[in-house]
Amino acid sequence: MMQEVWASHRKHRPQDIVSIQDLTGEEQVEALLAGHLDIAMDRLTAQLPGIAQTPLRFDPLMVMTVREIEHPTLRSTRLGEAFTSRERFRGWQAFCAVVQDELNVVFEHVPHDITMLEAIGQGQIRGDYPAVVALQGLRDYPGAEGFTFQWFEDVQPYFAWSLLWRADETRSEVLAFVDTARDVARAKGWLRLAAEAAPAWFPSDGVLGAADAEEWPGD
Numbered sequence: 715m716m717q718e719v720w721a722s723h724r725k726h727r728p729q730d731i732v733s734i735q736d737l738t739g740e741e742q743v744e745a746l747l748a749g750h751l752d753i754a755m756d757r758l759t760a761q762l763p764g765i766a767q768t769p770l771r772f773d774p775l776m777v778m779t780v781r782e783i784e785h786p787t788l789r790s791t792r793l794g795e796a797f798t799s800r801e802r803f804r805g806w807q808a809f810c811a812v813v814q815d816e817l818n819v820v821f822e823h824v825p826h827d828i829t830m831l832e833a834i835g836q837g838q839i840r841g842d843y844p845a846v847v848a849l850q851g852l853r854d855y856p857g858a859e860g861f862t863f864q865w866f867e868d869v870q871p872y873f874a875w876s877l878l879w880r881a882d883e884t885r886s887e888v889l890a891f892v893d894t895a896r897d898v899a900r901a902k903g904w905l906r907l908a909a910e911a912a913p914a915w916f917p918s919d920g921v922l923g924a925a926d927a928e929e930w931p932g933d
Contacts, residue, residue, distance in 0.1 A: 715771055715851070715875065716755055718902070723894040730887045739805040746878060752888045754878040757805055758921040766881040768896060769922050771851070771904035774911070775813065775871040777864040778852065779845035780838045786845070787868040788819055794846040795821035796828040803827055810847065812917040813871050821847060831857040849873055870912040874922040 720732055737745065739756035746754045746765065758767060777786040777793070795810045796803075806828065814821055824843050826833045835857075837843035853863050877895050879888060899905050907914045916922070 715904075719891070719895045719898050722898050723891055726894070727887070727890055730890070732891070743878065746880065749880075752879060752883070752885075753891060755875055756878065757809065757874055758876050758878070759808075759919045761921060762878075764881050765878050766883070767876045767878050767921070768892065769874060769905055770877045770895060770899050771875040772907060772922075773849040773851050773873040773875060774865065774908065775847055775873065776850050777845050777866065778834075778848040778858075778861050779864075780835050780861055782862045783845055783864060785867055786864050788813075788817060788866045788871070789868055792844040793819070793821050794824040794844045796826050796830070796834065796846055796848075797823040798825070798827040806849075809873055809917065812919055813847075816918060817869065817871070817915070828852065829855060831855065831861065835860055865908065865911045868912055869915050870908065871915045871917070872907070874916060874920050876922060 716734055720734065723730065723732070735742075735745075735751070737751075739754075742751060742754035742756055743762065743765075745751035747762075755770065777783060777791065783791060795807070797807060810821060813819065822844055824834060824837065824846055826837075828834075828846075828848060829852075834843060834846060838845070848863070850863060852858055877892060879892060883889060
Protein backbone atom coordinates (compact mmCIF):
# COMPACT_ATOMS: atom_id res chain seq x y z
CA MET A 715 0.00 0.00 0.00
CA MET A 716 2.68 2.48 0.97
CA GLN A 717 4.51 1.90 -2.31
CA GLU A 718 1.30 2.64 -4.23
CA VAL A 719 0.83 5.88 -2.33
CA TRP A 720 4.43 6.87 -3.01
CA ALA A 721 4.11 6.08 -6.72
CA SER A 722 1.16 8.46 -6.92
CA HIS A 723 2.79 11.09 -4.71
CA ARG A 724 6.00 11.40 -6.71
CA LYS A 725 4.03 12.25 -9.85
CA HIS A 726 2.84 15.45 -8.16
CA ARG A 727 5.84 16.18 -5.93
CA PRO A 728 8.94 14.71 -7.60
CA GLN A 729 11.12 16.98 -5.49
CA ASP A 730 10.23 15.13 -2.27
CA ILE A 731 12.74 12.55 -1.06
CA VAL A 732 11.14 9.50 0.54
CA SER A 733 12.69 6.37 2.02
CA ILE A 734 10.52 3.38 2.94
CA GLN A 735 11.61 1.16 5.82
CA ASP A 736 10.53 -2.43 6.44
CA LEU A 737 9.47 -2.36 10.10
CA THR A 738 6.84 -4.13 12.15
CA GLY A 739 3.81 -2.11 13.15
CA GLU A 740 5.10 -1.79 16.70
CA GLU A 741 8.53 -0.69 15.47
CA GLN A 742 6.93 1.91 13.20
CA VAL A 743 4.96 3.47 16.04
CA GLU A 744 8.01 3.51 18.31
CA ALA A 745 10.11 5.17 15.59
CA LEU A 746 7.33 7.68 14.91
CA LEU A 747 7.06 8.68 18.56
CA ALA A 748 10.86 8.94 18.81
CA GLY A 749 11.01 11.23 15.78
CA HIS A 750 12.91 8.74 13.61
CA LEU A 751 9.97 8.15 11.24
CA ASP A 752 7.53 10.66 9.77
CA ILE A 753 4.68 8.38 8.69
CA ALA A 754 3.67 4.91 9.84
CA MET A 755 1.06 2.35 8.83
CA ASP A 756 -0.51 -0.04 11.32
CA ARG A 757 -3.74 -1.39 12.79
CA LEU A 758 -4.32 0.76 15.85
CA THR A 759 -5.68 -0.90 18.98
CA ALA A 760 -5.48 2.22 21.17
CA GLN A 761 -5.52 5.98 20.75
CA LEU A 762 -1.93 7.22 20.96
CA PRO A 763 -1.21 10.62 22.54
CA GLY A 764 0.42 12.99 20.09
CA ILE A 765 -0.42 10.83 17.07
CA ALA A 766 -2.83 11.79 14.28
CA GLN A 767 -4.38 9.14 12.07
CA THR A 768 -6.60 8.55 9.07
CA PRO A 769 -8.10 5.29 7.80
CA LEU A 770 -6.19 3.95 4.81
CA ARG A 771 -7.65 0.55 3.96
CA PHE A 772 -10.30 -1.82 5.27
CA ASP A 773 -8.74 -5.11 4.19
CA PRO A 774 -11.23 -8.01 4.19
CA LEU A 775 -10.30 -11.37 5.66
CA MET A 776 -10.77 -14.05 3.01
CA VAL A 777 -10.44 -17.79 2.44
CA MET A 778 -7.23 -18.59 0.52
CA THR A 779 -7.01 -22.05 -1.01
CA VAL A 780 -5.79 -23.89 -4.09
CA ARG A 781 -9.25 -25.42 -4.54
CA GLU A 782 -12.40 -23.35 -4.42
CA ILE A 783 -14.72 -24.08 -1.50
CA GLU A 784 -18.48 -24.20 -1.90
CA HIS A 785 -20.18 -21.70 0.43
CA PRO A 786 -17.25 -20.86 2.75
CA THR A 787 -18.24 -19.66 6.19
CA LEU A 788 -16.06 -18.53 9.05
CA ARG A 789 -17.87 -20.60 11.65
CA SER A 790 -18.25 -23.96 9.91
CA THR A 791 -15.37 -24.22 7.41
CA ARG A 792 -12.12 -25.90 8.48
CA LEU A 793 -9.61 -23.05 8.35
CA GLY A 794 -5.95 -22.56 9.10
CA GLU A 795 -3.88 -19.58 10.17
CA ALA A 796 -0.34 -19.13 8.92
CA PHE A 797 1.51 -18.98 12.23
CA THR A 798 5.14 -18.14 12.95
CA SER A 799 7.25 -16.87 15.83
CA ARG A 800 8.69 -14.05 13.70
CA GLU A 801 8.08 -10.58 15.16
CA ARG A 802 7.14 -9.23 11.74
CA PHE A 803 3.79 -11.02 11.88
CA ARG A 804 2.81 -10.23 15.46
CA GLY A 805 0.10 -7.76 14.43
CA TRP A 806 -1.47 -10.24 11.99
CA GLN A 807 -1.49 -13.00 14.59
CA ALA A 808 -2.97 -10.67 17.20
CA PHE A 809 -5.78 -9.85 14.77
CA CYS A 810 -6.42 -13.56 14.12
CA ALA A 811 -6.53 -14.16 17.87
CA VAL A 812 -9.22 -11.50 18.30
CA VAL A 813 -11.23 -12.94 15.40
CA GLN A 814 -11.16 -16.37 17.03
CA ASP A 815 -12.02 -15.08 20.48
CA GLU A 816 -14.84 -12.73 19.53
CA LEU A 817 -16.41 -14.86 16.80
CA ASN A 818 -15.93 -18.15 18.66
CA VAL A 819 -13.92 -19.94 15.98
CA VAL A 820 -10.65 -21.89 16.03
CA PHE A 821 -7.96 -21.69 13.35
CA GLU A 822 -5.50 -24.55 12.91
CA HIS A 823 -1.87 -23.41 12.95
CA VAL A 824 -0.10 -23.74 9.60
CA PRO A 825 3.67 -23.56 10.35
CA HIS A 826 4.63 -20.94 7.76
CA ASP A 827 4.41 -17.19 7.55
CA ILE A 828 1.59 -15.91 5.35
CA THR A 829 3.98 -14.94 2.53
CA MET A 830 5.30 -18.52 2.07
CA LEU A 831 2.66 -19.22 -0.54
CA GLU A 832 4.40 -22.08 -2.34
CA ALA A 833 4.79 -24.07 0.88
CA ILE A 834 1.20 -23.38 1.92
CA GLY A 835 -0.13 -24.33 -1.51
CA GLN A 836 1.83 -27.57 -1.64
CA GLY A 837 0.58 -28.46 1.82
CA GLN A 838 -3.00 -27.87 0.71
CA ILE A 839 -2.50 -30.00 -2.40
CA ARG A 840 -1.18 -32.86 -0.26
CA GLY A 841 -4.08 -32.46 2.14
CA ASP A 842 -1.83 -31.54 5.07
CA TYR A 843 -3.20 -28.00 5.45
CA PRO A 844 -6.74 -26.66 5.31
CA ALA A 845 -7.77 -23.49 3.52
CA VAL A 846 -6.16 -20.57 5.32
CA VAL A 847 -7.38 -17.11 6.22
CA ALA A 848 -5.61 -14.23 4.50
CA LEU A 849 -6.18 -10.55 3.83
CA GLN A 850 -7.39 -9.57 0.38
CA GLY A 851 -4.27 -7.47 -0.11
CA LEU A 852 -2.23 -10.68 -0.33
CA ARG A 853 -3.68 -11.27 -3.80
CA ASP A 854 -1.10 -8.78 -5.10
CA TYR A 855 1.79 -10.82 -3.65
CA PRO A 856 3.97 -12.84 -6.08
CA GLY A 857 2.69 -16.41 -6.25
CA ALA A 858 -0.85 -15.59 -5.13
CA GLU A 859 -2.18 -16.21 -8.63
CA GLY A 860 -2.17 -19.94 -7.86
CA PHE A 861 -4.83 -19.49 -5.16
CA THR A 862 -8.49 -18.62 -5.06
CA PHE A 863 -9.62 -15.91 -2.63
CA GLN A 864 -13.22 -16.20 -1.44
CA TRP A 865 -15.46 -14.04 0.73
CA PHE A 866 -17.13 -15.47 3.81
CA GLU A 867 -20.87 -16.00 3.56
CA ASP A 868 -21.82 -15.70 7.24
CA VAL A 869 -19.74 -12.79 8.57
CA GLN A 870 -17.06 -10.67 6.92
CA PRO A 871 -14.16 -9.52 9.15
CA TYR A 872 -12.06 -6.51 8.17
CA PHE A 873 -8.51 -5.52 9.13
CA ALA A 874 -8.40 -1.72 9.46
CA TRP A 875 -5.11 -0.16 8.35
CA SER A 876 -4.39 3.39 9.53
CA LEU A 877 -1.89 5.98 8.35
CA LEU A 878 -0.20 7.64 11.33
CA TRP A 879 1.85 10.81 11.77
CA ARG A 880 2.74 13.16 14.61
CA ALA A 881 -0.14 15.44 15.54
CA ASP A 882 2.13 18.50 15.75
CA GLU A 883 3.58 17.91 12.27
CA THR A 884 3.79 21.11 10.19
CA ARG A 885 6.14 20.23 7.33
CA SER A 886 4.41 20.57 3.99
CA GLU A 887 6.05 17.50 2.47
CA VAL A 888 4.74 15.22 5.23
CA LEU A 889 1.22 16.66 5.20
CA ALA A 890 1.15 16.48 1.40
CA PHE A 891 1.96 12.77 1.60
CA VAL A 892 -0.98 12.29 3.98
CA ASP A 893 -3.26 14.07 1.50
CA THR A 894 -1.99 11.84 -1.30
CA ALA A 895 -2.69 8.74 0.80
CA ARG A 896 -6.27 9.87 1.36
CA ASP A 897 -6.73 10.51 -2.36
CA VAL A 898 -5.31 7.11 -3.31
CA ALA A 899 -7.49 5.34 -0.73
CA ARG A 900 -10.61 6.95 -2.17
CA ALA A 901 -9.60 6.38 -5.79
CA LYS A 902 -8.81 2.69 -5.25
CA GLY A 903 -11.85 2.04 -3.07
CA TRP A 904 -9.72 0.88 -0.14
CA LEU A 905 -12.28 2.23 2.32
CA ARG A 906 -15.35 0.64 0.80
CA LEU A 907 -17.03 -2.35 2.37
CA ALA A 908 -18.18 -5.04 -0.05
CA ALA A 909 -21.84 -4.34 -0.75
CA GLU A 910 -22.73 -7.95 -1.56
CA ALA A 911 -20.66 -9.59 1.18
CA ALA A 912 -21.87 -10.89 4.53
CA PRO A 913 -22.36 -8.41 7.40
CA ALA A 914 -19.15 -6.55 8.16
CA TRP A 915 -17.31 -7.21 11.41
CA PHE A 916 -14.50 -5.19 12.99
CA PRO A 917 -12.62 -6.36 16.12
CA SER A 918 -13.54 -4.59 19.33
CA ASP A 919 -9.90 -3.77 20.07
CA GLY A 920 -9.55 -1.63 16.95
CA VAL A 921 -9.69 2.17 16.86
CA LEU A 922 -11.35 2.19 13.42
CA GLY A 923 -14.45 0.26 12.45
CA ALA A 924 -17.64 0.19 10.43
CA ALA A 925 -18.60 3.74 11.41
CA ASP A 926 -15.41 4.99 9.78
CA ALA A 927 -16.26 3.09 6.61
CA GLU A 928 -19.52 5.02 6.41
CA GLU A 929 -17.70 8.29 7.04
CA TRP A 930 -15.01 7.44 4.49
CA PRO A 931 -16.94 5.66 1.72
CA GLY A 932 -14.07 5.87 -0.76
CA ASP A 933 -16.09 7.70 -3.40
